[in-house]
Structure formats: C-alpha cells, structure tokens
Amino acid sequence: MLAGSFIKSKKENYQNFIIGLNNKLVIKEKPIPQKILLLLPHCLQINECDIRLTYNINNCKRCGKCTIKDLIFLAEESGLEIFIATGGSLARRIIHDVKPEAVIAVACENDLSSGIADIYPMPVIGIPNERPFGPCINTKVNIEKIKEAVRFFAHK
Numbered sequence: 001m002l003a004g005s006f007i008k009s010k011k012e013n014y015q016n017f018i019i020g021l022n023n024k025l026v027i028k029e030k031p032i033p034q035k036i037l038l039l040l041p042h043c044l045q046i047n048e049c050d051i052r053l054t055y056n057i058n059n060c061k062r063c064g065k066c067t068i069k070d071l072i073f074l075a076e077e078s079g080l081e082i083f084i085a086t087g088g089s090l091a092r093r094i095i096h097d098v099k100p101e102a103v104i105a106v107a108c109e110n111d112l113s114s115g116i117a118d119i120y121p122m123p124v125i126g127i128p129n130e131r132p133f134g135p136c137i138n139t140k141v142n143i144e145k146i147k148e149a150v151r152f153f154a155h156k
Helices: 002-029 068-078 088-098 109-118 143-154
Strands: 036-041 081-085 102-107 124-128
Touching: 002 109, 002 124, 036 068, 036 088, 036 143, 068 081, 068 143, 081 088, 088 102, 088 109, 102 109, 102 143, 109 124, 124 143
Parallel strands: 036 081, 036 102, 102 124
Antiparallel strands: none
C-alpha cells in the first residue's frame, strides 16, 4: 500500500510538471483570445447541494457554501464563458460546442494533463484543484490563480 501511494505521488508530480510546462509555453506565446472558456470540475460543488449544475451553471442559487458563486461572479465580471464538466468527454464536448479561443481549466492533475493534450494547440492555462477531502468530492480552487489567468489572457 505504501508503494502505491509513492507511485501516485510520483505520477501527480509528473502531471504537475506537464501542466506547468504547458502554462509556461502558453504564456510565452502571448495569445490574444476574444472568447475565453472557464471550465470547472463538478467536484467544486459541495456534495450536499441538491442542485445539479453540470448542464446549466445558472441553476446555482449562489448560497456561498462552495466557491461556485464566486467563480460565476468572476466569469460575469470578466466576460468569460463558464461551464462545469463531469469528466473529460463532457469537457471536450463543451469545448467543441462553445468554440473558445482559449481555456482556463480547473481539474485534477490527471484530467488536466490529458485534456491539455487532447485540445492542443488551443491555449490552455491549467489550474490543479485542491482535494482536502480526497478526489472528486468537495474540492477547492485558488481563485487568485484563476484571476491571474484571466489577467494574462486580457493582457493586464
């Protein structure tokens, strides 16, 4: 069991390296997108919430029990498209349907690293989520990192 934890940690470190390298390459290219998608994982929503946001984030009651309310406000304030995905297949479909010029994506390292590769060469800033309760439940994200990505794409 201990060996399995070590291997997982090593894999996450590698995926974080890939995400960081991608972010540096995107920053070096300095794209000027007009349409930016903020793509979030469903696990940012608290698991006790009765309202499902996957297909319509506007169903959110903005109660403040999770960070979704703040992310919706940031998206509205910044003119971003905002969607929640349950996994890679839905994320790719959202990107196909929305047709953004750039993506700010929040997810676990595994989903981010594979998603970035799947939609290459589209510019993606990847932000790994925080998992204080383990994977896929009540995850968190550093909103300042999202704001930083928004400022980068807006060239501010």
